[in-house]
Amino acid sequence: MRIPGDDASRLEWLLFGQSEVLTWAQATDVLPPGRVRHLVASGRWHRVCRGILRAAPGGPYTREQHLWVAVLAAGDGAVLAGLAAARAGGLRGMWRHDAVDVLVPHQRRAVGPIRRLPPGLPAVRVRRARHLPATDRQVGRPARTSMARSLVDAAGWARTDDEAQAIVAAGCQQRRVTPAELGAVLDRLPRARRRHLIRQTLHDVAGGAEALSEIDLVRLCRRQGLPVPDGQERRRDADGRQRYLDAYWRRWRLHVEVDGAHHMDVRHWAADLRRQNRVWIEGDRILRFTAFDVRHRPSEVVAQLHAALTAVGWRPAPLGAVVAALATTTAPKARRAG
Template sequence: MPGDDASGLDWLVFEQSGVLSWSQAVRELSPGKVRHLLTTGRWERLCRGVLRVGTGEYTVEQQRWAAVLAAGEDAVLAGLAAARAGGLRGRWGYDAVDVLVPYERQAPDLLRRLPLGMPAVRVRRTRRLADVDRQRGRPDRTTMARSLIDAAQWMPGDDRAQSVLAAGCQQRRVTPAELDAALRRLARPRRAVLIRQTIADLAGGAEALSEIDLVRLCRRYGLPRPELQERRRDADGRVRHLDAYWRRWGLHVEVDGAHHMEVRHWAADLRRQNRIWIDGDRILRFTAFDVRRRPDEVAGQLRAALTAAGWRP
């Protein structure tokens, strides 16, 4: 952090991770001095109108600043890049940096302007960006709710769109109510039906894509909807969450992701499964792959277990 006697340029370089626009630079230095710094290699030009102090590999923060500054006035970081800047964790196979600009502006094509080593930048225009959907930051960005809604619109594939919404709620970065409010402020969003249904499932307790898939499987095959993320205290006094639970029929379902294959998780799952049986409930376990790719088989076993426990369609 710059000291008390630091110049305005020092603070600007610090706050913007070493990335400046040309206009910012010449407000602090003369145009001749800026050109000298570029010519001598102490600074570099990232693209027209965007400069970087120093050289070397680009940090994530520098990539974000370069994208926003290159997009021009009133641009804000958006989509998955903005959600990650707000603390969202995870990988979705989407590395482009999305930037929003007002609709009346011509969106510059930055896909080929930025140098090698920088991710692709997609400048998107929006007619609606309410003040409540903007957030101050380094750089300014859309709020977590708006960022996730936009990410779900722009993601390649419906599964990834649902996953990013579920991750935001699972990681406690946003609530279903906040997502719903952000969606309602958009005029005609892409994947509106999918996003709206996903938010409803998240509001019902689902916190992972596998749980959303299970709820939709039950709806599709005429099975009763389970209670999701049911809280139960184990023999050690710790609170555990059941993936899906039909309390009336004493049926518990676990949907196992990849982490359940690890030895320490596997052993813990077996102990929890034994406790459920001891307490008198039935338990079924499926992989997330089976729920998504073998729905007939999963629905058949669910129907059989519910019927055996007394359920009648």
């Protein structure tokens, strides 16, 4: 829609601000009820669902109109939440998006899913929020939860733990939110779903692993008794731009790249080759794994990591030393003689 001019009416500004979606109450506040009924009956406006209108004759809905339908249909105090709110705030990702989640105040009567929406519109899932302070709200059109609250909610509502971790990691990797901001939301929500899992993911993100594949690599090293990488390493490429290495063991100058789907693109592939050549020129060793290998072929990844680290001087601690160290840390302290 074009920005209304200085002489625009209240209705024009309302439709511009809400992507041509409005409630019956809003429409009859600026137009006589008979005029609104005529616009709908003539097909110039379209009835979306009970109490919600679209100032258009029909056709596919835009993404913004999906969101406005969800918030307006949910009623007073409703705000976008979860993945819908995170995406409205700029989060990128290909997670399955079956419904638009909306939060309403807890004291309101439970609404449940909003039904009888036209074909092509995603379902609207209404949830009640017992605790939604002003700090967890974001100014936007339509209103939505803050990015940190959106990601915590989306992780809690995700279908699987892996999807929950991927959502949290993506928010941090894309610089949409910081681990500290997510941690502050968890502090305010002691009953948040997957609270421990989100905390654990934030701990790994704060250590330098931001993509889920890098987090999986760190945890794989811990489980298998391999030294944990120092985290992401900053380097400048041949053009002087700052780049980050996925995982780096500074002591042994070993660099590991975990390749996601974007590395299959020929443009990324050529850039990756140039970066890999530069790593070798500077004297470092480099290993490359796919994200699929890290998650589904861990034994092969561990074998190659073990071989590479051993080749540059790392030696695993003797089993006896490990057992003794564990015994020291777990044995009860001796009481003082009375």
